[in-house]
Every structure is written in structure tokens, then in C-alpha cells.
Amino acid sequence: xxxxxxxxxxxxxxxxxxxxxxxxxxxxxxxxxxxxxxxxxxxxxxxxxxxxxxxxxxxxxxxxxxxxxxxxxxxxxxxxxxxxxxxxxxxxxxxxxxxxxxxxxxxxxxxxxxxxxxxxxxxxxxxxxxxxxxxxxxxxxxxxxxxxxxxxxxxxxxxxxxxxxxxxxxxxxxxxxxxxxxxxxxxxxxxxxxxxxxxxxxxxxxxxxxxxxxxxxxxxxxxxxxxxxxxxxxxxxxxxxxxxxxxxxxx
Amino acid sequence: xxxxxxxxxxxxxxxxxxxxxxxxxxxxxxxxxxxxxxxxxxxxxxxxxxxxxxxxxxxxxxxxxxxxxxxxxxxxxxxxxxxxxxxxxxxxxxxxxxxxxxxxxxxxxxxxxxxxxxxxxxxxxxxxxxxxxxxxxxxxxxxxxxxxxxxxxxxxxxxxxxxxxxxxxxxxxxxxxxxxxxxxxxxxxxxxxxxxxxxxxxxxxxxxxxxxxxxxxxxxxxxxxxxxxxxxxxxxxxxxxxxxxxxxxxxxxxxxxxxxxxxxxxxxxxxxxxxxxxxxxxxxxxxxxxxxxxxxxxxxxxxxxxxxxxxxxxxxxxxxxxxxxxxxxxx
Numbered sequence: 001x002x003x004x005x006x007x008x009x010x011x012x013x014x015x016x017x018x019x020x021x022x023x024x025x026x027x028x029x030x031x032x033x034x035x036x037x038x039x040x041x042x043x044x045x046x047x048x049x050x051x052x053x054x055x056x057x058x059x060x061x062x063x064x065x066x067x068x069x070x071x072x073x074x075x076x077x078x079x080x081x082x083x084x085x086x087x088x089x090x091x092x093x094x095x096x097x098x099x100x101x102x103x104x105x106x107x108x109x110x111x112x113x114x115x116x117x118x119x120x121x122x123x124x125x126x127x128x129x130x131x132x133x134x135x136x137x138x139x140x141x142x143x144x145x146x147x148x149x150x151x152x153x154x155x156x157x158x159x160x161x162x163x164x165x166x167x168x169x170x171x172x173x174x175x176x177x178x179x180x181x182x183x184x185x186x187x188x189x190x191x192x193x194x195x196x197x198x199x200x201x202x203x204x205x206x207x208x209x210x211x212x213x214x215x216x217x218x219x220x221x222x223x224x225x226x227x228x229x230x231x232x233x234x235x236x237x238x239x240x241x242x243x244x245x246x247x248x249x250x251x
Numbered sequence: 252x253x254x255x256x257x258x259x260x261x262x263x264x265x266x267x268x269x270x271x272x273x274x275x276x277x278x279x280x281x282x283x284x285x286x287x288x289x290x291x292x293x294x295x296x297x298x299x300x301x302x303x304x305x306x307x308x309x310x311x312x313x314x315x316x317x318x319x320x321x322x323x324x325x326x327x328x329x330x331x332x333x334x335x336x337x338x339x340x341x342x343x344x345x346x347x348x349x350x351x352x353x354x355x356x357x358x359x360x361x362x363x364x365x366x367x368x369x370x371x372x373x374x375x376x377x378x379x380x381x382x383x384x385x386x387x388x389x390x391x392x393x394x395x396x397x398x399x400x401x402x403x404x405x406x407x408x409x410x411x412x413x414x415x416x417x418x419x420x421x422x423x424x425x426x427x428x429x430x431x432x433x434x435x436x437x438x439x440x441x442x443x444x445x446x447x448x449x450x451x452x453x454x455x456x457x458x459x460x461x462x463x464x465x466x467x468x469x470x471x472x473x474x475x476x477x478x479x480x481x482x483x484x485x486x487x488x489x490x491x492x493x494x495x496x497x498x499x500x501x502x503x504x505x506x507x508x509x510x511x512x513x514x515x516x517x518x519x520x521x522x523x524x525x526x527x528x529x530x531x532x533x534x535x536x537x538x539x540x541x542x543x544x545x546x547x548x549x550x551x552x553x554x555x556x557x558x559x560x561x562x563x564x565x566x567x568x569x570x571x572x573x574x575x576x577x578x579x580x581x582x
Contacts, residue, residue, distance in 0.1 A: 076467070077469060090463070092461065092463055092464035092467045092468075093461065093464060094456075094457055094460030094461050094464055094465075094527075095460055095461065095527070096456065096459065096460040096527035096528055097456060097457070097460055101453075101456075101457075105457055105464065105465070105468035105470075106454075106457070106465070106468030106469040106470050107468075107469070108450050108453065110450055115448075118448070118449065119449045119450045119451060120448040120449060120450075121448055121449075121450055121453065123448075
């Protein structure tokens with residue numbers, strides 16, 4: 001049996017802000033098509049690690065490999081060009097615009113023929129493609145031509161994720177996707193994360209709620225004071241042993 | 252039951268046309284208000300529906316229409332520009348000075364528009380690249396360039412304007428329609444279409460929706476902001492060209508207070524002061540509506556001092572109706 005491919009591999013990542021050592025030689029790996037949970041207390045270095053991977057910070061030492069190839073990201077755009085998309089808590093959606101415009105933001109499709117000369121967009125094509133992308137998600141979007149400000153928290157997550165699927169990203173990083181959501185919406189978002197696997201995506205979720213982690217993730221990496229405390233393989237929500245192991249590492 | 256509820260079984264389906272949204276769109280509401288006002292005006296005054304009066308109203312508001320297009324772009328992108336009135340005057344005085352210096356009509360027009368570019372670049376640079384607050388920055392440039400107008404003109408009206416230039420604005424080359432009306436309609440249609448369909452112009456709506464999201468979507472936010480202010484100022488400068496051509500002279504107090512009148516009209520036309528919402532067509536209808544209201548007052552011999560009361564009330568009613576329509580929606 002061959003070992004699953006590593007989509008992301010980070011080795012010996014160090015990062016300091018002035019005198020504060022935030023990451024002290026962290027190793028991190030993400031396998032193809034897996035949902036990985038990243039846990040840790042506030043100040044454990046999760047966010048810094050993720051921001052290093054998404055190009056916001058440059059590590060002081062260590063190496064990042066994407067699909068086996070060594071990379072270094074100067075800007076978030078470079079990370080995105082390598083297929084790494086980060087979905088922040090604020091989702092970065094355009095509340096005033098519809099789903100299609102949100103999905104195609106910054107890369108709107110120009111129509112053919114006379115429309116190309118005038119730089120006019122092809123609304124129908126964008127709408128159809130956006131509809132295609134969101135209809136594969138586990139959350140219903142009522143109207144593709146509605147402003148996203150009218151949507152629920154889960155529906156908004158869905159639009160944000162559809163964007164990453166649409167643009168063929170390999171890795172989606174989600175920063176506390178279930179924070180600030182109600183029970184029902186949380187369930188929907190967890191469903192959504194599970195369906196991402198069928199789109200050939202690898203997912204990193206930052207979460208505080210261990211119950212939620214147990215429900216969606218296959219593996220959990222626990223961080224503590226800038227180091228990797230340990231890794232736990234998870235086997236579904238009933239896996240008490242792994243649950244306790246995570247709790248022990250967090251303590 | 253609303254459309255969205257009946258369609259939940261069909262994932263992401265557009266589900267036909269959203270009539271409710273069309274009915275509640277600001278353009279339609281203002282359009283209906285314009286009709287009602289026009290009918291009321293016809294009943295109130297026998298002079299309303301005369302060619303002379305209509306022509307007066309339409310030509311009288313043409314400059315504000317042109318300025319409103321630019322302000323719509325700036326407001327939509329989340330900014331504000333108070334300096335437009337000063338730019339109209341600056342452009343007017345620069346053109347008059349160019350004529351005084353014996354320059355030809357095209358060069359004089361170009362000089363006026365260049366004055367607009369300069370103010371636009373100053374506004375845009377300070378706001379987009381230095382990061383100053385747009386309200387305060389343009390309040391500053393409004394004051395500075397109004398002073399510049401007085402300095403350049405020495406405080407006097409300048410009226411050595413060639414007759415052929417005046418003819419441009421006061422003639423009617425196309426089917427007897429005044430040239431100014433043709434110009435304004437063409438500009439409104441062009442800019443409305445561009446904001447609706449053109450890839451580059453659509454970016455202003457993205458910028459106004461969320462600057463952070465626009466940045467993450469790879470839009471060059473700073474340059475786009477700068478360009479918004481430049482377009483706005485150039486349109487205001489074009490307003491200055493029209494003022495000189497129409498009146499045959501450039502007064503230093505031209506367009507004083509115009510910025511607030513136009514902002515009022517643009518907001519009545521559905522633009523959000525917080526950015527992200529607004530169309531050129533809506534803004535034009537807003538200008539038309541306020542012009543009609545003022546015209547009714549004038550025709551019924553109400554003192555011009557009441558015009559401010561009227562526009563102020565219309566503005567507050569517009570914002571109030573918005574609050575009522577949007578009540579119960581998620582914010």
C-alpha cells in the first residue's frame with residue numbers, strides 16, 4: 001500500500017515577532033483529500049502557522065512544500081496561485097452583490113463578439129457556472145441572483161467555499177467556520193466541509209469545539225506554545241479515545 | 252409565501268424573475284414619483300406642460316446631471332466627493348482664461364478638463380494612497396479650489412467667450428433637441444451601461460461592497476479609488492465646460508453649494524452613502540425629480556427660499572422609505 005500523497009508539507013517553521021518566538025520549529029503536513037483540524041489555545045501559534053502557509057507571513061526558518069515542490073510565498077496572491085485559499089471568519093463577501101458576482105469577483109467573464117470589444121460581462125455564463133458550483137454543495141442557495149446580504153451564515157459559507165471550488169484550489173483553509181453560527185447552521189456547515197472531499201480538496205479547519213472536530217475531521221494536529229504537541233487520528237464522532245487524547249494534549 | 256421559499260428544493264435555481272425586487276427598486280419608485288409629480292404639476296399650473304418650461308427644466312438640470320454621474324461612481328465605490336462644485340467653477344474659469352489668452356475652442360475645453368484631472372488626482376492620491384478620509388480631504392480641496400477660482404478670476408465674472416462656443420451649448424443639431432440634452436442623455440446611457448456591464452467599471456461596485464474582499468479578489472483597490480475620483484472630477488469639469496458655453500461667462504461663484512444639491516439628488520435616486528449601492532440611471536432620476544419639485548414651486552410663485560425645504564424633505568422621505576422597505580431584512 002502506498003502512503004497518501006502530502007499536498008502540503010512544512011518543516012521546521014520558525015517565526016518570531018520581535019522578542020516573541022511564536023513558532024519554534026513546527027512540522028506540519030496535510031494529505032491529499034483529507035480534512036485536518038488544527039487545534040490549540042489562543043496564542044498557540046495556529047493562526048501564525050496558517051498565515052505562513054497562506055502567504056501573509058514569511059517564515060524566519062523552515063521550508064514549505066506544495067505537492068512536493070519547495071515554494072516560498074511573498075504575498076497571499078502567490079499562495080493562491082499555488083492553489084491555497086483561505087476563508088476567513090468575515091468570509092470577504094460582497095454583501096451588495098449576487099452569488100455569481102461574488103464567485104467571479106475580480107475575474108469576471110467577458111462575453112464574446114461585440115461584448116468583448118466593449119468589455120461587457122457575460123452574466124448568463126457566470127450565473128450558470130456559479131449555480132453549478134453552489135448546487136454541488138450541501139447547503140441550498142435559494143436564488144443565484146440575490147444579494148448575499150440576505151443569506152444565512154451557512155449559506156454565506158457556502159458561497160465563499162463555492163468560490164474556492166470553482167477556481168480549482170487544492171487546499172482550503174477555514175478559520176473557525178462554525179464560530180458565530182447557530183446549532184442548525186453549524187450542522188449544515190459541517191456537512192458542507194464533509195462534501196468538500198468529493199471536490200478533490202484538502203481542508204484545514206481551525207476549530208475550538210472538539211465535538212465539531214470529531215464530526216468532520218479525520219486527523220487533528222494540536223499545537224501548544226509555538227510547537228506541535230501531537231497528532232491524533234480520528235474515527236468519527238463516537239471515538240471517545242481520540243477525544244480524550246485531544247483534551248489531554250490541550251490541557 | 253415568497254419565491255425563495257418555494258424554490259428550496261431546486262438547488263441554486265434562479266427560479267424565474269424576481270418581480271418583487273423590481274417593484275421595490277429605487278429607480279422604479281423614483282420614476283413613479285416623477286410621473287405623479289408631473290401630473291400634479293400639470294394640474295397645478297397651466298404653464299408646466301409648455302415646451303418652454305420643459306426645455307428650461309431639462310437644460311437647467313443638465314449640469315447637475317453630469318456631475319451626478321461622477322458622484323454616483325464615487326459614492327458607489329464607498330467614497331464621497333465634496334469638491335465637485337469647486338471643480339465646475341475651476342474648469343469654467345480656466346476655460347475663460349484660455350479664451351482670454353486667445354486659445355482655440357478645443358484647447359480651451361481640454362484645459363478645463365485638465366483642471367478636473369488635476370483635482371481628481373489630488374483627491375484620489377490623498378484618499379487612496381495616503382489613506383486620508385474622503386469627506387475631510389474633499390472638504391479641504393473644495394475650499395482650496397474655490398479659493399483658486401477667486402484668485403484666478405480676480406473675483407470678476409469673465410465673459411469674453413467666443414460666440415461659436417456658446418452656440419455649441421445653445422444649439423439644437425439633432426432633431427431640434429437641444430445639444431445639451433443630447434449630451435446628457437448620451438453620457439447617462441454610456442455610464443449606466445458601463446457600470447452595469449463593463450468589467451472594469453463594475454469593479455467600483457465590488458470596491459464599495461467590501462474593500463477587504465476586493466483586495467483579496469485581486470483588485471488594485473488603490474488605483475481604482477484614484478480613478479473613481481479622477482472620473483468624478485473630469486465629469487465635474489465637463490459640467491464647467493457646459494456652464495461657460497451655456498451662460499457665455501464664467502462667474503467665480505458658479506456652482507456654489509452644488510455638491511450638496513447633487514449628493515441629495517443622488518441619494519434620492521437610490522445611492523447608498525455607505526457605498527456599494529446605486530446606479531447612474533437612479534441618480535439621473537433623482538436629479539430630475541428634485542428639478543421637477545423645484546419647478547412646481549417656481550411655477551406656483553412660491554419663494555425660491557422654500558426650495559431647500561422641499562429638497563430636504565424629499566431626501567428624508569427617500570431615506571425613510573428605504574428604512575421601511577428594508578425593515579426585517581438581515582443587515
